[in-house]
Structure formats: C-alpha cells, structure tokens
Amino acid sequence: MTTKRPFTHIDTWVFDLDNTLYPHHVNLWQQVDRRIGEFIGAWLKVSPEEARRIQKDYYRRYGTSMRGMMTEHGVRADDFLAYVHQIDHSPLQPNPAMGAAIARLPGRKLILTNASTDHADKVLQRLGMDAHFEAVFDIIAADLEPKPAAQTYQKFLKDYGVDPRKAAMFEDLARNLVIPHQLGMTTVLVVPDGSREVVREDWEMEGRDDPCVDHVTDDLTGFLQRLAR
Template sequence: MSADLTHIDTWLFDLDNTLYPVESGFMGEIEARMTAFVQKVTGLERDAAYALQKSYLAEHGLTLRGLMLNHGVDPKDFHALFHDLSLDALAHDPELVAALERLPGRRLIFTNADAVHAERVMARLGLTELFDDVFHIGSFGFVPKPDPAAFERMNAEHSIDPATTAFFEDSERNLAPAAALGMTTVLVGPHAPASTAPFVHHRVEKLAPFLRDARVREAA
C-alpha cells in the first residue's frame, strides 16, 4: 500500500546517499579524501586515521566535528577537500525529479555537508530549482545531525511544524531526533528494510517510487 502523507506540507531531505543512490559510489571518494586529511592532521598511518575518522563520526555525528574539537581544524579547510570532486558518478534521474515535483508545499535540504558541496550535487542531479532552501552544516554552527540542537536551529530558521513535516534520511540515527519532535520519518537505501528502529515510520529502498506512489494532499 502507498504511504499516507496527506498531512505533510514540508518535505525535508538529507542530501548525500538520499537524493542519489548509495550504489553510485560517490561517497567512496569523499571518504578517501577525508581519510587522507585525517592522516595529514594527525600524522597517523592510513588504517589508524580511518579508524579515528569513524570514531569521530560515531561520537559526534560528523568527522569534521571531532577534528574541530580535538585538532582545531578550520571547517573551511576541510570542506575545500570536496569542492573539486568529480560528479561523474551522479546521474540525473527523471523519475525522481517528477516525484519531487508532485509534492505539495515546501521542499528543503537538511545536510551535514557545506553549501558549496550541496549546490554542486544538486545542480548535477538537476534538483536545484525544486528546493526552497538548503540548511547546511554552516547554517547550524557546525553542530551536526543527529544533535537535537541542529534540528532546533533548523526548525526556528524555517518555522517548521514537525507534525506536518516528513524527513528523509539514509542514516537511521539521524531520524531519532526528528521522530522525537513529531516528524514523520523515512529511512532510505538498501539497508532500510532491515531497520527495526521504532522511530522509523517508513522504510524504502528506492526514493523515487515511494514519492511517486505516496498519497499527498491536493495542491491548493
């Protein structure tokens, strides 16, 4: 059965591995550059740097946050690593574009990436004109999802009513604070069907068919 989203008027989307499939492999290059940066900052060998990278991700929700707190890294230096990434792995998806276009109300991006990365990826995917705003990591003071403070800032900035908001994410734990606020949560990706988290309301392997088939309110 299609999902009943007739109560939703604000559509909140994560960016990476949500608005394009994880199978693209795009995040692999991001991770590789991140590991090399951690090596440079810490002097660790690659395996140890990768382990520290993942440790910071687990502890802080974002590798950058751990690097800022423990090594004084300037976020501008960190984000510059990704501004020249090839976007060849990302493909325009007409089915996703059509599915997003049918959604009534506001469409927003909520990402732990920076503004430049978000703009480049959205332009490559042909999604720029479909979204009203991008709430990026700089917008919430480099305090990343899943920290509730990030959600509080976003809600205040955009006057979001959680009861009429759906949040789409590939990271299960980032959905927990959204559900606690009263948002409808959607876990996206090949791992989604296996999720048993009570705060995940919908689990979808492919985003476009879910949005295409969902019941939404009629446009005013």
C-alpha cells in the same frame, strides 16, 4: 504494533542529501570518505590505517569526522570542507523521474545536510533537481553541529518556520531520524536496494526496525511517485 505516521497532513518535505537523493551504489560519498582519511592522516601525521580508525571513531562519536577533528585537534571547518569536497561529481546522473515526483509533492521542499552548500549545489545540479528545493540547510547554517545533534534540528525548524508535526524527513541513517521523530515528524529511512555492493559501516545499515522509523524504502523515486499520486 506501532502505528506508522501517515503523510496526509504533510506540508513540508525535508531531505537529507548524500546517499538519500541518489543511490548508495553510486559511491560518491566514498570519494569524500577517502579525502577525509587523507586530511586526517596529513593533519595528525599518522598512517592511513590509524587515520581511518580515528576518522570512523569521530564519525560515530561526534556525528561527523570534522566535528571530532575540530573538537579534539582545533581544525578549522573551512579548511576541512574545502579539502574533502574536492571530488568528481560526474558519477551522478540526472533523475527526472524523482525530480518530477518531488515537484508534485504538496508544499515546501528543503535539504538538511551535514555537507556544505557548495557540495549540495553541485549534487542537485547533477541530479537536475536544483529548481525543486527552496533552500539548503548545511553544516555552516547548523553552526558546525552535525545531525544527529538535537540543536541542529531545532535551528533548522526555527530558521525556516517549519512545524515538525506537519513535516516529513527522508534520511539514509536511522540515528538521524531519532530527534525528528521525537519532534513529531513522519520519518522515512532510505536503504540500499541490494542490487549492488555498497561500502558502509555495519552500524550505518542498522535501524530499519527502530521505533523512530515510520517507513522504509529502497526505491525513493517509486516511493515519492506513490505519495505524489
């Protein structure tokens, strides 16, 4: 049996944003997902069905659909991000319990996301958590190379002077925990609680038993509250 890494030595807490700091069933990401399909369809002049196929193919192969569109079709990141993040953030509700639990964690708290800082700021403001995080490392800071690319984690760690052996990473995709775990981070996979239907690809739901996953939770607030105690 593999020993799961503990949290006793952690001084830096790293969080993904979408579908991690808020529940999957809010389906905020579905708005972004839909606009990505619209952008691809308009850019490539293809049907919605073909746009969807391309979108998901690039997402799986390149880490984000945007990276695929940049690589394969010369799309500018600014144009893509400006379009896809024009969404309604109002489904997000403040989560003071999670905010308080994050505030009680000892050490630094950082966001590492494949989204833009603009989107992250709006999400954190709606959740009432914008005061709890030192910084957001977004897709621009990552030189447009999304997780799970190894160089993205390396750049994040270097930019913020983080020792991965003293850091924990919270993510909703197991594949985005492979490199952090290899680097020595304690990893937590955040999964849907099963109470409501969520719209995800099958492969996005895999990985709970992957060796790169130290801990799994379907209740991040409760998980953090226990850690803070």
